[in-house]
Amino acid sequence: MATGRTHRPATRSRGIPEATVARLPLYLRALTALSERSVPTVSSEELAAAAGVNSAKLRKDFSYLGSYGTRGVGYDVEYLVYQISRELGLTQDWPVVIVGIGNLGAALANYGGFASRGFRVAALIDADAAMAGKPVAGIPVQHTDDLEKIIKDNGVSIGVIATPAGAAQQVCDRLVAAGVTSILNFAPTVLSVPDGVDVRKVDLSIELQILAFHEQRKAGEEAASDGAGPAAVTREESARSADQGPDGDVPAVMPA
Amino acid sequence: MATGRTHRPATRSRGIPEATVARLPLYLRALTALSERSVPTVSSEELAAAAGVNSAKLRKDFSYLGSYGTRGVGYDVEYLVYQISRELGLTQDWPVVIVGIGNLGAALANYGGFASRGFRVAALIDADAAMAGKPVAGIPVQHTDDLEKIIKDNGVSIGVIATPAGAAQQVCDRLVAAGVTSILNFAPTVLSVPDGVDVRKVDLSIELQILAFHEQRKAGEEAASDGAGPAAVTREESARSADQGPDGDVPAVMPA
DNA sequence: GGTTGTGAACAGTTTCACAGCG
DNA sequence: CGCTGTGAAACTGTTCACAACC
Numbered sequence: 088m089a090t091g092r093t094h095r096p097a098t099r100s101r102g103i104p105e106a107t108v109a110r111l112p113l114y115l116r117a118l119t120a121l122s123e124r125s126v127p128t129v130s131s132e133e134l135a136a137a138a139g140v141n142s143a144k145l146r147k148d149f150s151y152l153g154s155y156g157t158r159g160v161g162y163d164v165e166y167l168v169y170q171i172s173r174e175l176g177l178t179q180d181w182p183v184v185i186v187g188i189g190n191l192g193a194a195l196a197n198y199g200g201f202a203s204r205g206f207r208v209a210a211l212i213d214a215d216a217a218m219a220g221k222p223v224a225g226i227p228v229q230h231t232d233d234l235e236k237i238i239k240d241n242g243v244s245i246g247v248i249a250t251p252a253g254a255a256q257q258v259c260d261r262l263v264a265a266g267v268t269s270i271l272n273f274a275p276t277v278l279s280v281p282d283g284v285d286v287r288k289v290d291l292s293i294e295l296q297i298l299a300f301h302e303q304r305k306a307g308e309e310a311a312s313d314g315a316g317p318a319a320v321t322r323e324e325s326a327r328s329a330d331q332g333p334d335g336d337v338p339a340v341m342p343a
Numbered sequence: 344m345a346t347g348r349t350h351r352p353a354t355r356s357r358g359i360p361e362a363t364v365a366r367l368p369l370y371l372r373a374l375t376a377l378s379e380r381s382v383p384t385v386s387s388e389e390l391a392a393a394a395g396v397n398s399a400k401l402r403k404d405f406s407y408l409g410s411y412g413t414r415g416v417g418y419d420v421e422y423l424v425y426q427i428s429r430e431l432g433l434t435q436d437w438p439v440v441i442v443g444i445g446n447l448g449a450a451l452a453n454y455g456g457f458a459s460r461g462f463r464v465a466a467l468i469d470a471d472a473a474m475a476g477k478p479v480a481g482i483p484v485q486h487t488d489d490l491e492k493i494i495k496d497n498g499v500s501i502g503v504i505a506t507p508a509g510a511a512q513q514v515c516d517r518l519v520a521a522g523v524t525s526i527l528n529f530a531p532t533v534l535s536v537p538d539g540v541d542v543r544k545v546d547l548s549i550e551l552q553i554l555a556f557h558e559q560r561k562a563g564e565e566a567a568s569d570g571a572g573p574a575a576v577t578r579e580e581s582a583r584s585a586d587q588g589p590d591g592d593v594p595a596v597m598p599a
Numbered sequence: 600g601g602t603t604g605t606g607a608a609c610a611g612t613t614t615c616a617c618a619g620c621g
Numbered sequence: 622c623g624c625t626g627t628g629a630a631a632c633t634g635t636t637c638a639c640a641a642c643c
Contacts, residue, residue: 402624402627403627414625415623
């Protein structure tokens with residue numbers, strides 16, 4: 088799939104590593120808390136602790152933004168809040184639509200932190216005609232038929248998909264056709280989008296499976312060392328066989 | 344992130360890279376779909392397309408699990424489903440508790456994909472005494488006072504925190520003290536946990552901010568090249584796997 | 600003194616490209 | 622021939638450690 092796109096040649100000065108971008112919101116949150124407590128300055132060590140990273144990483148991250156600190160002193164909280172907000176594009180207003188107002192969509196609509204940082208729920212959209220007009224979080228739900236008009240009238244460029252998996256790609260296509268260029272996908276599906284559109288996904292089931300992997304590993308090692316730990320629950324431990332046998336057939340398979 | 348450590352010195356042969364682990368659930372989902380359509384074998388190219396990655400990456404990932412393919416042919420779907428499930432620890436039952444039954448907690452409790460893969464909602468816990476006994480998704484909500492007993496009686500090792508930010512660390516401490524060693528955190532807070540406990544976070548507000556960053560950049564470059572077509576930047580690749588995600592300050596209805 | 604900013608070493612991840620095998 | 626499996630190269634991200642500076 089090509090993905091083509093060379094990297095911007097000018098990716099020298101403005102090129103902030105993706106990993107750094109992903110941490111900026113974390114720093115911003117910690118800084119906002121400090122700001123509310125009227126703390127004037129903070130050292131990389133303190134801020135790093137509050138954000139849950141180590142200080143070297145934080146300093147390196149900030150170095151991509153510029154030299155906003157003062158040696159021997161630290162960083163000015165207000166100034167950094169502003170710089171990071173600007174870098175993230177939070178100094179402007181981002182109207183957002185949420186498509187799929189089920190349990191999750193409603194939870195997202197009610198989510199307070201939404202509005203707090205430049206994001207504004209411009210509309211709620213659902214395919215169920217019976218929901219049309221009903222207010223959720225104070226915003227009336229609109230029908231999918233009007234999706235394109237809603238996007239255009241509100242100048243929406245960020246869409247949140249909270250529909251069932253089966254509807255996600257179709258909704259995605261319509262959002263993109265209407266002008267949306269960033270999508271946050273909660274449906275457990277791989278969305279395909281044209282070049283130029285960003286997709287980020289949030290997938291509960293994947294997160295749990297990753298935890299289960301590590302959990303299983305812990306249980307396995309526990310056996311080797313002690314035995315006194317807290318409970319350990321594996322009911323059906325039964326050997327998780329060391330490794331494959333010489334080939335083998337497929338022993339019972341798993342659930343859906 | 345967070346979480347940290349994966350060390351284990353002796354983890355050389357069984358050491359599957361974290362990036363690979365994060366993709367296994369994706370492969371598993373694609374394989375399950377193929378399995379349901381009774382597709383017997385699949386090539387790395389086809390499976391990679393279905394999972395939204397490139398084939399070289401997929402083959403490298405599978406090579407960490409063992410040699411489960413057949414040259415010139417591809418992979419046996421059922422066999423791979425089994426192997427990945429086993430590797431992820433999904434052949435056993437994982438009882439999970441959800442703490443904080445607001446909008447989000449309820450959405451999670453109702454989420455079907457939960458039960459489908461070895462995860463079972465063992466209990467719902469909320470601090471609001473008025474909710475006690477009320478069923479959500481068919482499961483009666485229990486009061487926080489009984490948290491420790493619930494964890495122990497059910498042998499729970501995975502906990503989901505969907506409380507407001509202010510309550511998250513306290514809930515986390517109690518979960519850990521009661522024996523939980525893996526936590527999925529939806530509250531917008533950095534949790535601190537002792538060594539040996541895994542935390543993954545899902546933070547909606549962070550995801551949106553990352554999208555806003557890229558959105559802003561697109562808008563900026565548009566000015567430079569402008570003109571016809573979506574020429575701007577692209578990043579078709581599915582974003583990094585979820586690291587953060589939803590929920591923010593007040594997941595709605597939820598008293599501390 | 601204290602703390603930032605950063606080059607350089609290191610670690611992890613992705614991609615390439617092709618040998619090896621069915 | 623076709624497709625997997627994998628070394629090696631390229632790239633991205635993290636950590637170290639210290640010079641520069643207040």
